[in-house]
Amino acid sequence: MTPRQEPAYTAPPPGPDAPLPAEEVAARIGALPDPELPMITLADLGVLHSVGITDDGRLDVALLPTFLGCPGLESMAASARAVLAECGHPDGRVRQVLAPAWTTDRITEAGRAKLAAHGIAPPGPAGDGPVPVELTAACTHCGSAATRPHSPFGPSRCQAVQWCTSCRETFPAMTVI
C-alpha cells in the first residue's frame, strides 16, 4: 500500500480586501484535495459541478456526491465553505446536487494519471449501461493485464481490491460507477 500523502492544499494568503470573483473561488475549491484520495483534487475527481451567483448575490457552490454514503462528503463541503470564507464570501453556500449523477467517467486524465502513480488502478469506462461490477484493471505493481477481482469492496467505498495472477499481489482499483 502507498503511504497516505499529506494533502497538497495549502491555505491561501489571508483576507482579500474585496471578495474574489466566482472563477477564482472555483479554481481554489477545485484545487482542494479529496479527503480520502488526497493525491487528487476535487477538480480531478469531477465533483465540482458549478460555482454560481444566486439571485440575492451570494456565491453558490454545487458539489456532486460520489457515493451517496461517502464519508468524505461532509469534509469536502466543510473545506469548500472554508474557501468561501477565505475568499470574502462568508455568506456563500455549499450544496450537494444529485443530478447530473457523478460517475467515474468524470475523473480527468490528470486525475487518472495521479491515481495510477499512487498505485490505484484508474477506472475503466462506466457509460450509461449496467455497472460493470467485475472490474478489469492492469496490475499497478507489475503492469500485467492478467488480474481478477478479489473483492468489489476495498479500503474506501470508491475502491475495489484486484488480484494479479502474475505477481500474486493485490492492489486497489477505482470502482467503476
Added chain:
Amino acid sequence: MRDPATTARPAAPGARGTAPGDALARHVRRLGDDALILGQRLCETVTRAPTIEEDLALSNIALDLIGHARVLLTRSGQLDGSGRSEDDLAFRRTEREFENVLLVELERGDFAVTIARQLVFSHYAVLHYTALADAADPELAAFGTRAARESAYHRHHADRWTERLGRGTAESHRRMQAAVDRVWPYTAELFEEDELSRTLVATGAVPSVAALHDDWAAAVTAVLDRAGLTVPALGPQPRGGRDGLHTEDFAPLLAELQSVHRQYPGGSW
C-alpha cells in the same frame, strides 16, 4: 452542539395533513426507513464477518444504505413541509412511527441469513430504484439513477455469496437454504401496495412496486437455481411494517440506533 433546551420539537409525526406532498413524503419516508434500518442491521456484522474482505464489503454496503436513507429522509422532510431533517427523522421518532418493511429489521442471524436478506433486498432495490429514476420529483429521480447503480454492487455481492454457500459444503448448503426459508415469507411485503401507494402510482408520481414482483422473482429464482437451492413455497406472509407494526426484533435495534441522541440530544461533531 445545540442547546437541548432550545432545540425545537419537530412537528408531531401523527399530525399528517392532506396536502399532496404529504402522501409522497410518507412514501419516501418509508423507503428511507427501509434503507436506514437495513443499514443499521448490517452494521452489526462489522468485525463479525468471516474474512476481512467481507467485513469491508458489508460495512461499505451498510454505508451505501445509510447514504440512501439520508437522501430519502431529507427529501421526505422537505416534501411534507415539516422542516424535519434527516436526523430529526432518524433519531426523534418512536418505534410505531417507523414504517419500514419487516424484512429489514429481522435479527441478524448467521452469515447465511445476512446474505439471504441482502439477496432478496438488493434485487428488489435495483429494480425499484431503476424505476424510480422516472419519478416526477426530480430529486427522487436523481436518487433513483444513482442508487440503482450502487445497489448493483450489493446485488452482485449477494449473488456470488449465495452461489458459493449453496454449492459449498453440505453444512453451508443447509444453512443457506435455511436462511432463504427464513427471509422468504417477508419478501411479500416489499411488493405490497396500500391505499397511499396506489394513489401515488395512479397519479404517476412513483412506480408500482407490485409490477416489479415478477421480474424480481425470476431474477432471484435464477440465482437460487444456480446455487442449487430450492425456492421456498410461499406460506403465511407477515406484514405490518408499513403501518408501523413491528416485530420483537425492532425495538432493541432502534434503541441502539438512537442511544447517542438520547444521551446528547442534538449533539453534533
